[in-house]
Amino acid sequence: MFRASLDDAKNLKYIIESVSDLVDEAVLFLKRDMLSMEACDPSLVCKIELDLQSSFFTDYKATEERTIGLSMSALRKVSRRILLGDGMFMELNGGTMDFTLQSSIERQFQCMLLEAQEEVLPTIDVEYPVFIDMDVSVFKEGVRDAAIVANSVLFEVTPEEMIISAEGDTERARIRITSTNESVKEFRVKEACCSRFNLGYLVSFLHSSYISDSVHIYMGDKNMPLRIDFPVEGMRLTFYLAPMEL
Amino acid sequence: MFRASLDDAKNLKYIIESVSDLVDEAVLFLKRDMLSMEACDPSLVCKIELDLQSSFFTDYKATEERTIGLSMSALRKVSRRILLGDGMFMELNGGTMDFTLQSSIERQFQCMLLEAQEEVLPTIDVEYPVFIDMDVSVFKEGVRDAAIVANSVLFEVTPEEMIISAEGDTERARIRITSTNESVKEFRVKEACCSRFNLGYLVSFLHSSYISDSVHIYMGDKNMPLRIDFPVEGMRLTFYLAPMEL
Amino acid sequence: MFRASLDDAKNLKYIIESVSDLVDEAVLFLKRDMLSMEACDPSLVCKIELDLQSSFFTDYKATEERTIGLSMSALRKVSRRILLGDGMFMELNGGTMDFTLQSSIERQFQCMLLEAQEEVLPTIDVEYPVFIDMDVSVFKEGVRDAAIVANSVLFEVTPEEMIISAEGDTERARIRITSTNESVKEFRVKEACCSRFNLGYLVSFLHSSYISDSVHIYMGDKNMPLRIDFPVEGMRLTFYLAPMEL
Known part of the structure; x- marks a missing residue:
């Protein structure tokens, strides 16, 4: 079971905008204490890492750890519908990740899960001068x-x-x-x-x-x-x- | 003789925007107590009906009833020039419908009348549940x-x-x-x-x-x-x- | 030596916008008491004349008179980066005209000088009724x-x-x-x-x-x-x- 909610989804909107510009698919790690994402652009010129701690969310609950794939173009469409002040609730449901935008009415978007790619993305561990x-x-x-x-x-x-x-x-x-x-x-x-x-x-x-x-x-x-x-x-x-x- | 004026032409601007998106030509009925319009899109998937009562206008005078055709793309061009707070005066003059936008100066647009199409548009009379x-x-x-x-x-x-x-x-x-x-x-x-x-x-x-x-x-x-x-x-x-x- | 500065480069931004719309290259006359510009569009349908008096600038110094050519598309790129309230400092340096935009940081753009065209632009001297x-x-x-x-x-x-x-x-x-x-x-x-x-x-x-x-x-x-x-x-x-x- 995975569930998380945000009182204000604005920051998530900007992040998705940026990531979807660079990447077609993203791998999400639904961990017990945080939601992580890793993605590389197709030519492997850039890499994006995102950790959203459970404290970033208003509510966060992941009872089992899981790795899923999501289409960034689908996520982008959803993010475009996040209006100023909208809350967001996300939940994993069988084959879809469901995003519910909450203002005076509820608007739900379902994004189909993709096979999370097997390939391991490069780890970057450098000491910077x-x-x-x-x-x-x-x-x-x-x-x-x-x-x-x-x-x-x-x-x-x-x-x-x-x-x-x-x-x-x-x-x-x-x-x-x-x-x-x-x-x-x-x-x-x-x-x-x-x-x-x-x-x-x-x-x-x-x-x-x-x-x-x-x-x-x-x-x-x-x-x-x-x-x-x-x-x-x-x-x-x-x-x-x-x-x-x- | 047909003449009508509006203190604020803003609503008309929005309506023309919408109608011209769907329809190339519109049929206007200049009646004694209202200006009516009917139009169907070319594929007959949608129909638009508009009744502007004489009370909608600041002044309204139609001494004889008449049916005219107008190009919606011409009307759209005029509507784009309606600035915030502009008043509008419209008058039928021989072969043109003249729209005068009134702010500190007068700006007049003339749209040529088209042959009002013979074909009768479908009447829709339904009881909706x-x-x-x-x-x-x-x-x-x-x-x-x-x-x-x-x-x-x-x-x-x-x-x-x-x-x-x-x-x-x-x-x-x-x-x-x-x-x-x-x-x-x-x-x-x-x-x-x-x-x-x-x-x-x-x-x-x-x-x-x-x-x-x-x-x-x-x-x-x-x-x-x-x-x-x-x-x-x-x-x-x-x-x-x-x-x-x- | 030529140097000039402006506390607010906003007006220059609008002028460059307009001129670069019409003209590929402009001839600048760096005079002792003013910076002048003349340009015709390629088809010679329009002519633009600009005189910026030394009083137009916060500081202005030209120790020798000189005529230079500048690419309007290069100037347009620079003008697009003029942000609200930016000051501007311009200086002739060897083969380039350098524009420095000043807000909390300094941003410098260098535009290469072009051969000032030999051809004399038409002078227009008319008494208008x-x-x-x-x-x-x-x-x-x-x-x-x-x-x-x-x-x-x-x-x-x-x-x-x-x-x-x-x-x-x-x-x-x-x-x-x-x-x-x-x-x-x-x-x-x-x-x-x-x-x-x-x-x-x-x-x-x-x-x-x-x-x-x-x-x-x-x-x-x-x-x-x-x-x-x-x-x-x-x-x-x-x-x-x-x-x-x-």
């Missing part, structure tokens, strides 16, 4: 600035600053965020790093940025994936992105 | 919930509740509105009914939903058309929709 | 009214009124603005004029209308170009549009 905690809005605008100029972006970090830059045929963008900027809460750099990433993926990650006021950026040298977290009480939402050739 | 008067917003969201999942929707009504449901390949939606829900003002059911309808038409009808806080739903068994009214003082706007195979 | 100063919103709505009906618009001006009209296959629009209308500040007509213009160009000009509350319209007989100014303190933004066959 760079950690930055900053206002999500400033990081988001920086990425958007870069995105108008090119398809890839260079992140350069020194103990003093982070530079986001992109280069098109006739124009260049360069965003400089100093470690002492008011939007930066923490800026830990063991060694200067420089790495290039695909902007399309980053823009999809940022669909989730509405759930949090800040973003945690973990970075390393040119062989390490970028890690982006949007911290919210009771949950962990982590995006990994493989680097491009410099 | 189901009548529901409810908040238009709740009904609208229910229809939209169904529309993300499939192209057709099933309405099931019992004395206790109305169920709106739709079924796609991998997901299902089911909206349950009980007769005692706070959004329901009247819920009269002589016999339980069940009928299926095309969602595309329903969504077009709902463009008109902005004119009214409530919707009147008349329904019967699987051979009866659905009837949807958006009640406003001084007018009657009725949509009929033929049922699909169950 | 008609001058109208009116609310820009009223003129804008009038042009939009016409644009839904046809691709060209007729302007007819007499000492008593201005008539904007357009004629489609089955509908006609006619907007009448009397010289005594409250939206009209000045209405000087030496002789009645009538001229036809392409609506596509006019609609592009009006993207700039956000910078000003009023519009100055200069008009003449059917062989004279229309002149449209959006007056703002410290700058001149002028659009010329060649007439069509009547």
Whole structure:
């Protein structure tokens, strides 16, 4: 038996928006103390990890652990119907996961379970030399600035600053965020790093940025994936992105 | 001679939006006490009836009764130029119907009259076993919930509740509105009914939903058309929709 | 050396929007007391002239006069990143014009200089028999009214009124603005004029209308170009549009 409910399903709406942009199917782990999700995009360039602690939900009950597959395009359709202030109740029922949206009336959506894929997704366990905690809005605008100029972006970090830059045929963008900027809460750099990433993926990650006021950026040298977290009480939402050739 | 004016043309704007979505040409009856309109979509799946009483208008004068045809795409262009708070004056002039929008300046649009079609539109006179008067917003969201999942929707009504449901390949939606829900003002059911309808038409009808806080739903068994009214003082706007195979 | 800064780059954003709609490249004259721009659309139907006085800028310094070319599509990309309240600093640096947007962080865009075209753009020096100063919103709505009906618009001006009209296959629009209308500040007509213009160009000009509350319209007989100014303190933004066959 699996059941969970939320008083306000808004954050879930944003997360599904972001994940469904990147992934066709997701594997959900219905555990006793949390609902976890893992998914990779088809080209294995990015990985998404989501842990929703039981405390994230208003009610949460899983009497047996289970792994299920869900179509992200089906979930996206449901998420589009989450209106401002809607509560959500989700329940596993035979071959479907049922989502009930609760406002003055009840609206129920059933999504058919898919075979959870056998393949084991890669585990990423890295010690990062760079950690930055900053206002999500400033990081988001920086990425958007870069995105108008090119398809890839260079992140350069020194103990003093982070530079986001992109280069098109006739124009260049360069965003400089100093470690002492008011939007930066923490800026830990063991060694200067420089790495290039695909902007399309980053823009999809940022669909989730509405759930949090800040973003945690973990970075390393040119062989390490970028890690982006949007911290919210009771949950962990982590995006990994493989680097491009410099 | 035909002349009519409105202090606020907003409701007319919404109605034209809805009707022009479904119909290429409309037949207008300029009567002494009201302006009436009848139109069917080309496939005869839906019918729209509109009665605008003389009391709906600020001024209304028709000295001789007349039947005219108007292009709905021309009317739609005019309706798009109705700005918030614009008054409207309409007048029949030889071969055109002239619409004058009045804010601080006068903007006049002339639409050429079309030959009013000879063919008589079907008259629908049915006694419905189901009548529901409810908040238009709740009904609208229910229809939209169904529309993300499939192209057709099933309405099931019992004395206790109305169920709106739709079924796609991998997901299902089911909206349950009980007769005692706070959004329901009247819920009269002589016999339980069940009928299926095309969602595309329903969504077009709902463009008109902005004119009214409530919707009147008349329904019967699987051979009866659905009837949807958006009640406003001084007018009657009725949509009929033929049922699909169950 | 050329440097200029603005506390609020909003108006520049709207102007670039409008100009980039019409023109691929623009020639900028960096003069000691003002930044000027001239551009024609590829078919030479319209011409845009812009003078930004040094007083328009918070700071302005040009130590040598210079003429440069800039890609309007590159400028448009930069202008799209100007957020509400952003300051802007622009500086000529070797082969690029650098635009720095300043909010809590600095975001720099570099646009490569193009060869300033040798060809001299036509100079327009005409005495206009008609001058109208009116609310820009009223003129804008009038042009939009016409644009839904046809691709060209007729302007007819007499000492008593201005008539904007357009004629489609089955509908006609006619907007009448009397010289005594409250939206009209000045209405000087030496002789009645009538001229036809392409609506596509006019609609592009009006993207700039956000910078000003009023519009100055200069008009003449059917062989004279229309002149449209959006007056703002410290700058001149002028659009010329060649007439069509009547």
